[in-house]
Amino acid sequence: MKRVISLLVVLLSACSSAPRHTLPPVVDGTQPGRPQPEAADSVERPDRVEVPVPPPAPSGGAVVALLDRADAYHQSGDIGNEAATVERALRIDPNNGRLWNRLAAIRLDQGQPRQAEQLALKSNALSRGETRLQAQNWRLVAKARWSMNDSVGARAAEKKARALH
């Protein structure tokens, strides 16, 4: 069940956040020496601004496997390795807002509210349109700010969390 949830997490975030997607360089390596049309042409005309539709994250399986491992560390109370494993997943999928949210929660557990707050903000920056995740991040921010005795900031964050529901 946990696996299924992890998989869903990754797939969902793959649709909404901006996953890595690679295009090969146009000339280099494949057709050396053949120049492309020069700069004047390569200045894009506005109707040519194409942003490719993001494909599903190719690295999903690896991230799910790492999240499973992080869960196992969490269960056994090994918070250091849980954090290390989520950071490992972030190297593979750095634009995955859910991974940043997970790391934020871990930092809160580790007693680092300032980092928890900042990581939750980072997660939000990557979670456009994911209101549930955003609300979750704001609640995390609020918690972190409460523990830093920033009641004004905490209330503001709670308000933002409520507004997203």
Place this chain on the structure above:
Amino acid sequence: MARKKRTTRRRSAKKRRKSKRRHSRFPWTKILLSLLVVLVAYVAFLDFQVYRQFEGKRWSLPARVYARPLELYAGLRLTSEQFASELRALGYRSVRVARKAGEVSRNGNRFQLISRPFVFWDGQESSQSVRVAFSSTHLKSLQDDRNGSALALARFDPLEIGSIHTARQEDRILLRLDEIPDILVEALIAVEDRNYYTHHGISPPAIARALWVNLSSGRVVQGGSTLTQQLVKNFFLSNRRSLWRKFNEAIMSLLLESRYEKDEILQAYLNEVYLAQDGQRAIHGFGLGSRFFFQRPPQELSTAQIALLVGMVKGPSYYDPRRHPDRARERRNLVLRVMHEQGIIDRAQYQKSRTEKLGLVKAAAGTSKTFPAFLDMVRRQLRRDYNESDLVSEGLRIFTTLDPQLQWALQKSLDQHIRPALKKQPQLQGAGLVTHSANGEVLALAGGREAGFAGFNRALDARRHVGSLIKPAVYLTALEQSTRYNLASLIDDDALEYEQSGQLWKPNNYDRKFHGQVMLYQALANSYNVATARLGLDLGVNAVIRTLQRLSVDQALNPYPSLFLGATDLSLLDVTRLYLNFASGGFQVPLRSIREVLDAGGVPLQRYQLSVERVIDPAPAYLINRALQMVVAEGSARSLNRRFASALGLAGKTGTTNDLRDSWFAGYDGEKLAVIWMGRDDNQPMGLSGASGAMQVWAGLFASAGAVTQQLAQPDSVEWYRVDRERAGLADTGCKDTVQLPFIESGSKPATAPCAQGRPRRWLPEWLQ
């Protein structure tokens, strides 16, 4: 009761006096006895020495430094060639069918291999038998070789990139006896000390034989030392040849044998033995010897390679296979013959091994010669957190962030662009730093044009004028005042004269032309100096300095308007820190070159964790990133479009200083940031601009490493509009030449352009529609 005791004491005192009298009658016994006491005391002292040194920490071990481990998963951007080169560096053997750890079989884009076990921060990674297939750009599939099921992830043993040791220090990799192949041990015993398992530390027949041979030839040609004696000699005693030392050696050998098991002594010998010299570093033990000559652990050595190492024990420099290959081969074959005669190998194996090549790796692996500039950075970080003495003695295991693929690509690109220019510009230099934008890990670092040159580290220590690289700080300062400025704000690029403390400042453009009214993003994209100066003056130099300080440029900056054009000295490291704020979407990410530090036993000591800090609000961060993408799309870096697809969304900024003294480029894709500098150490002109020099190195690097699409994370508070290029007003379908630009919802926007037929509406990028 008390009385009774006293009488007993008296009686025994009487007895003592009696015996005293007897002794005085035989003085020679007394002398003999005291000699015996001295001898016993001396032996006890030696015994204590043997015990103390053998029980305690036996060797001081240098810290070992590793690159990042390669992690394989389907979808990873890696070509089969890159994979093959990494396996080569790791010393994986090419075979027809991989059966043991460290073996690989390749068929075009398909690999079948068995990874080596390794202890990481989070525990032991066991050996995995995998099949890997590649497309032209990516890892296509990763399977468990035993049952064909898909594998999510496989982590390889990391490349060792150096060790931290003092001058003339011994280096070794400690192994347990069970980690050393039986035939190595058998061969060693057959060649060096056949009676090892039967003698008690010294071997009288061997000594007699040696004595006979030496006497009959009139010089020392043969030693009668057992392995135990050799170990004692290396372990406890000086290198002088004297009878007294021989005596000590014999006594200590006997003591060692009486105290410890044969296998314990053998294990110590295998780790102690001296095998080679690598500059200032002495190579000891079969673990490191095996890695030093063959770049693999002893378990993976062939019979011939084992014979070579065993043969070298007799004379490491005389039989050095790199310097005297013929001599070494002869000695190896002699060892092989002994192994065959002793029944350790059969005839077929003997014949086959005799003809095998020496199979040495070219460069001495694990030395600090391969990536000295990066190691320099690692060392600086370590020195902040550890004592120097612990670094060179505790056998710490340092896991760094270095990505060998990117390091090789960076060095190759620097070389390709600098080497041809050296005829005209023999003093041309270059440096580069590549980081992971999201987590700040340093992936590659070059401190000069020559890979492997351990000298002046230009990436860390050279501070140069940065020129236009500083401009984004000016434009960000403006964009953060969203009610005053937006990307389409018109800025005057006509001649400017500014008087400050009696001096007249007249900035000029790189093309020596003025461009009239330009949109804010165009002024940055084309790096117009005059427009930037005017914008900066409008904002005030202190506002720009505050921005720079917030973006972690922490040194004192001169509060003069020339700062807007980069008349300030920064290091490549400083520039990297500055641009990481942009590349990570407005978050400051501390640079890290170390991930974890483990002690010699694999127990975690310290982790350098990922941390972030928001320094730019999401909306202005998005705008400045879009503007830096426009630098590539239509500005001073547009020639990159010849090599890279525009959909990659690359962003960056060129920098050129007066008279072409410095050539800079800072650029990033969706994953990594690279900053490149080219110039001369004596700060003389060298004829390259940012675009013609550093940017070409950058392009070469990203072309071979592969560029990753960058999709900026758009905040809700930003919306897109079409803007008429000619009049810089909001446009619709009625306008012909338009550009799409993002604006902050609550901020300023241009008036509607005359060409617009209706009321211009928000424009949605296709992927949002």
